Amino acid sequence: MIANKLFDNPFVPFDHKTSINNSSALLGYYIFGPLVLSLTHWLIQNTKNSNYEKILFSSRDSRVVFDVYNYINDTLYNHQLPKSVYFYISRTATLSAYNNKALKGTLLSLYNSKLNVKKFLDYVFDIDVSNDRIAKKLVQELKLNLSADSSKNKHEISQFIHKYYDFASCSNEVNKKNKYLIEYITSITENKKFAVFDLGARGTSRDILADLMGIDIPLFMFRERKHKCVNDINSYLVDTFNPFRRGLRVFLPSFYELLLSDALTSTCYGYEKSESAVKPIIFPSEITATSLLTLKSQVYMKEFCKDYVSLFKGKWEYINSQTRDAFVYPLSYLCSNTTDQLLLNQYVADDPLYEDKHFPVIYPPLKKSTTATKPVKKIIPNKEQSKTQPSPVPESVPKEANLKRNTFIYFKRKFYKSEITKIIWDKGREMYVKYLN
Numbered sequence: 001m002i003a004n005k006l007f008d009n010p011f012v013p014f015d016h017k018t019s020i021n022n023s024s025a026l027l028g029y030y031i032f033g034p035l036v037l038s039l040t041h042w043l044i045q046n047t048k049n050s051n052y053e054k055i056l057f058s059s060r061d062s063r064v065v066f067d068v069y070n071y072i073n074d075t076l077y078n079h080q081l082p083k084s085v086y087f088y089i090s091r092t093a094t095l096s097a098y099n100n101k102a103l104k105g106t107l108l109s110l111y112n113s114k115l116n117v118k119k120f121l122d123y124v125f126d127i128d129v130s131n132d133r134i135a136k137k138l139v140q141e142l143k144l145n146l147s148a149d150s151s152k153n154k155h156e157i158s159q160f161i162h163k164y165y166d167f168a169s170c171s172n173e174v175n176k177k178n179k180y181l182i183e184y185i186t187s188i189t190e191n192k193k194f195a196v197f198d199l200g201a202r203g204t205s206r207d208i209l210a211d212l213m214g215i216d217i218p219l220f221m222f223r224e225r226k227h228k229c230v231n232d233i234n235s236y237l238v239d240t241f242n243p244f245r246r247g248l249r250v251f252l253p254s255f256y257e258l259l260l261s262d263a264l265t266s267t268c269y270g271y272e273k274s275e276s277a278v279k280p281i282i283f284p285s286e287i288t289a290t291s292l293l294t295l296k297s298q299v300y301m302k303e304f305c306k307d308y309v310s311l312f313k314g315k316w317e318y319i320n321s322q323t324r325d326a327f328v329y330p331l332s333y334l335c336s337n338t339t340d341q342l343l344l345n346q347y348v349a350d351d352p353l354y355e356d357k358h359f360p361v362i363y364p365p366l367k368k369s370t371t372a373t374k375p376v377k378k379i380i381p382n383k384e385q386s387k388t389q390p391s392p393v394p395e396s397v398p399k400e401a402n403l404k405r406n407t408f409i410y411f412k413r414k415f416y417k418s419e420i421t422k423i424i425w426d427k428g429r430e431m432y433v434k435y436l437n
Contacts, residue, residue, distance in 0.1 A: 001307060002030050019334065022343040028297035031334065032064075032259055033304025034319070035327040040068045040305070041320050042236050043197060043220055044081060052082045052218075053192040059088045059282075060262035061199035064298055068305045075309060076316065082195075085188050088268040088280035094205050095124065096177035096270070097212045104161055108154045110204055117157060120150035125161065134167050180271035182213055184278040195220060199257055203233055223253070237328060254349035255335045255361040259298070263291040290347050337365045 006014075006026065020026035043065070047055060057066040066086050073081045091111070098104045104125065113120055121127045121135075129135045129146060139146065142163070144156055195218040196206050203219045210217045216232060224235030269281040285291060309316050334340060341362075348358040415425035 001311060002304075005029055005304075005307075017339070019330075019339045020343070022340050024293045024296045024343060025300045027259075027334075027340075027343065028300030029304045031330050032256075032297065033301045033308075035256075035331065036064055036068055036260070036301050037305045037308055037316075038319050038324055038327045039222060039236050040065055040072060041317060042324075043069065044072065045317075045320075046220060046234055047195060048077075048081050050082075050195075051193055052195045054085055054189060054194040055082045055220075056085050056087045056188070056194055056196045058196060058198045058200075058205065059086060059090070059268060060265060061257050061260060062086070062197055063262035064260045064301055065197065065199075067302060071302070071306065072309060072316075076314070085194075087185070087188050088282060089205050089209070090268040091205060093181065093268040093270050093280070094208050095126070096174045097181065097208045099174055099178060100165075103208075103211075104165065105158060108158055108161075110202070113150050115150050116147050117144060117150050117153055118146035120157070121160075127164065134164060138163055177270060178212060180273055180278045181209075183273075184271050184280065185209065185213065187277055197221070199223070199260060201253060203231065222256070236324070254351070254359070255347075256331060258290070258347060258349045258361055259294060259301075261294075263294045263298070290349075293343075293346060335362050337363050341365075 012021075014021050020030055043055075055069070057063075057069070063086075066084060069081075069084050073079055073084070095107075098107055107124055111124065113124075115123065118129055121129060127135050129139060138144070138160055142156065142160055144160055145153065150157060197220045198206065199222045201221070201223050203221060206217050206219045219231075219233045221233055221235045223237045224233055264285055266283045266285050269283075271278050271280055273279075308319065312318065334344060337344075344362050345360065347361045349361050350358050412425060415421040
């Protein structure tokens with residue numbers, strides 16, 4: 001099916017040195033399309049016979065999976081699957097839920113950031129050091145370096161946070177934000193049993209939401225990092241290593257999150273109350289070269305899923321009849337900076353909590369080896385080899401001053417090939433040293 005799509009137009013040249021012809025369409029149809037369908041099938045298999053009445057797909061990462069889930073529910077299941085709800089949530093929108101000193105301290109371990117201390121305090125804890133009297137005093141008292149890297153100053157930030165919240169109590173504004181968050185979730189779940197689907201790795205938003213509302217929320221994730229004993233998490237993939245780049249994770253989260261996310265809307269900044277209901281605060285995203293490439297890839301991801309379902313119909317479940325590695329490893333290969341760099345280097349991601357600038361979604365290229373390679377000796381034919389007598393010393397005779405040393409090293413290597421000759425050599429060496437002294 002993929003081959004038919006790939007070679008449907010004979011006038012399109014294909015670069016055989018690439019995997020996907022540096023094409024965003026092929027990236028969607030050939031690489032991400034099968035993965036999305038496999039992931040959606042896994043989710044349906046784990047939820048269709050449960051007592052869940054709703055599946056909440058978290059914005060913005062779950063956009064493509066949400067659309068494919070709805071298509072399959074409509075086409076194959078006649079809306080018998082749990083109802084899907086696309087709900088707006090983000091790390092930014094749930095920051096207010098960390099409303100006491102203990103919870104705020106956990107933010108330091110949850111989020112890795114390259115922001116400096118001043119920006120980190122402002123973005124994560126909503127503390128404007130420049131205009132906050134208590135914060136200014138504590139910065140001077142603790143000698144906190146505001147321009148330093150926040151990831152290397154977690155202990156100092158922790159001290160600052162604990163002392164700050166000894167003086168500054170939780171404001172009414174924070175309580176209001178949490179109230180709106182609870183009202184929003186309650187309005188979309190309608191007191192029905194629900195589960196959440198997310199592309200993240202730790203379920204941080206789910207955790208704080210469950211704590212705030214005082215309920216258990218089952219979570220289905222694409223990728224999971226093991227960090228809790230009991231977490232009610234079901235994952236499609238447990239985080240592992242990349243088979244194409246030693247020591248690195250299977251792929252960068254920003255790679256698949258960018259390609260599967262909603263490219264037209266911003267992250268959720270919180271919630272506000274209108275006359276009738278609580279609504280999420282979102283804005284249209286800026287259209288960039290990356291978002292245009294992403295949208296094109298997503299069109300072809302969904303096209304693959306529709307073609308597959310249309311062709312196999314009730315047998316579409318065969319998509320996961322074998323190992324799911326078949327869908328994961330192509331992503332690992334492309335993410336390893338192995339091929340199609342002309343296309344993949346055009347995709348850039350942004351995470352304001354991690355870094356205040358764009359960054360690539362694939363690993364950097366491998367560094368070229370700096371070790372000099374020795375020239376291969378000329379192979380002597382068997383007939384000539386039988387005529388030549390082996391020399392006890394190397395062919396290349398050095399200067400007179402180094403002749404003794406090189407001869408010594410040569411014979412030492414010969415003797416050190418077995419334990420018996422090694423003992424003979426060491427004994428002879430010992431006697432020789434005694435003779436010299």
